[in-house]
Amino acid sequence: MKIISINGITKTGKTTTCEALIRELSKRGYRVGSIKEIHNEAFAIDTKGSNTDRHKEAGSMMVVARGLFETDILIPKALDIESIFDYFDTDWLVCEGVEDANAPKIVTGITSFDLDGKWDDRVLAISGRYSNLHVERYRDKPVFHYEKDITNFVNLLEKHVMHRLPNMDPACCDACGSNCSELMIERMNHPDSKRFCVLTNQDVECFINGKSITMVPFVQKLLKNAVLGVASELDGYKHEHEIVVRIKKP
Numbered sequence: 001m002k003i004i005s006i007n008g009i010t011k012t013g014k015t016t017t018c019e020a021l022i023r024e025l026s027k028r029g030y031r032v033g034s035i036k037e038i039h040n041e042a043f044a045i046d047t048k049g050s051n052t053d054r055h056k057e058a059g060s061m062m063v064v065a066r067g068l069f070e071t072d073i074l075i076p077k078a079l080d081i082e083s084i085f086d087y088f089d090t091d092w093l094v095c096e097g098v099e100d101a102n103a104p105k106i107v108t109g110i111t112s113f114d115l116d117g118k119w120d121d122r123v124l125a126i127s128g129r130y131s132n133l134h135v136e137r138y139r140d141k142p143v144f145h146y147e148k149d150i151t152n153f154v155n156l157l158e159k160h161v162m163h164r165l166p167n168m169d170p171a172c173c174d175a176c177g178s179n180c181s182e183l184m185i186e187r188m189n190h191p192d193s194k195r196f197c198v199l200t201n202q203d204v205e206c207f208i209n210g211k212s213i214t215m216v217p218f219v220q221k222l223l224k225n226a227v228l229g230v231a232s233e234l235d236g237y238k239h240e241h242e243i244v245v246r247i248k249k250p
Helices: 014-027 051-058 081-085 112-117 128-133 150-160 180-189 217-231
Strands: 002-007 032-036 063-066 071-074 092-096 105-108 123-127
Touching: 002 014, 014 032, 014 092, 014 105, 014 128, 014 150, 051 063, 105 128, 112 128, 123 128, 123 150
Parallel strands: 002 092, 002 105, 032 092, 105 123
Antiparallel strands: 063 071
């Protein structure tokens, strides 16, 4: 899955840019998901006293509201962004207002001051209302109009946005020689780079409730040595043979 984040202050064309990208990506045959970050502390889809709210208040960890034309999943807590990403199985994920994603950014603004307030090394391009000024570049990044330049805009995304990388704590993993953010930025700026995340091809796989768990090399080695230490004492053990361990209940 490829992830792109659209960031900017309010009323600068974030949603309009997201709409245009989603529409064009879908037109090209991609399956597209989206996330909208809402910073209003009073925001809640569910209403106090509704049937689904009563389920939540009774202690349900996840409530599903199934209607005639949509299905809503209500989780009564704020999830970290990586956990939210795990819910998606799409080709592209367009995020509006998400600041903590390890993904390239499209910055929107009205003035250069607006752009500078959201600027960092993850910026890939500029769009939104700033593109109405008919400038081709800001700093060293291209400016795309969300309607007139949408074809070239998405062409750029297809080339420079890599598939999702982990977002591990730098203290846990630097096996590739840099942290996850630095690797993402390098791959964004140099799509032909041969460097890749070593965790995308793990020597040891662990599944919990059917979900693959990403493990840093140290943890992979720890788990591998523990399993081999036990398995090597069992009848039928042969070196280099695949070993599968299933624990039905902890």
